[in-house]
Amino acid sequence: MKKLGFWSIVLLAINSIIGSGIFLSPGAVIQKAGKYTLVVYAAAAIFAAVLAITFAAAAKYVNKSGASYAYATAAFGENVGFYVGITRFVAASIAWGVIATAVVKTTLAIFGGNAQDFVSVTIGLLILMVVLLLVNVTGNKVFAFFNNLATIGKLAALITTIIVGFIVVMMTGHSPLLTLIN
Numbered sequence: 001m002k003k004l005g006f007w008s009i010v011l012l013a014i015n016s017i018i019g020s021g022i023f024l025s026p027g028a029v030i031q032k033a034g035k036y037t038l039v040v041y042a043a044a045a046i047f048a049a050v051l052a053i054t055f056a057a058a059a060k061y062v063n064k065s066g067a068s069y070a071y072a073t074a075a076f077g078e079n080v081g082f083y084v085g086i087t088r089f090v091a092a093s094i095a096w097g098v099i100a101t102a103v104v105k106t107t108l109a110i111f112g113g114n115a116q117d118f119v120s121v122t123i124g125l126l127i128l129m130v131v132l133l134l135v136n137v138t139g140n141k142v143f144a145f146f147n148n149l150a151t152i153g154k155l156a157a158l159i160t161t162i163i164v165g166f167i168v169v170m171m172t173g174h175s176p177l178l179t180l181i182n
Contacts, residue, residue, distance in 0.1 A: 008144040015151040018158065100128055 004012065033040045058071040066073075068088055073081025104124035105115040114120050135146050169175050 004140055004144050008148055011148050011151040015147055015154065018151070018154045022154075022158070100125060104128055 029040060030037050055067065055071070058075075062070045062074045064070050066085075069081050069085035072084040101121065104121055107113075108115040108120055108124060113124075135142055
């Protein structure tokens, strides 16, 4: 089996960090947090940094893969490792379900479909799962292609959004974000 190349691994890491939520959640965060949106994002960044540092520190003591499961097993034994692994599995399953549903609903809305119709969303989820199954079954080369394409698309959308936002603020002297949170 062919391994992923260096740049595919770099793009995979970037894809994992950016995720789909970065494009889907800001509106909901602004609605819920209001004028405290920037504080919420700053707190989230601090917690993420602490978590990243913790995982990096734990990784130097454990030489097998498994992240939180491997670290908890090494530190506290098989039982705690098992519970951490199961908890991680359940949390990831819920997160993947929420993200997949959001992606399907957003795709339906973009192409003029009814994002609130249960049947349309269900069919969209089934199509998404079949596509992901086919990508995974076909091997690393196809996976690398789609992952690289998705990551480049996310980076292009993110960079475009930042540049356009910067241009709007510079040309108008007005920030839509500040209007939304006041």
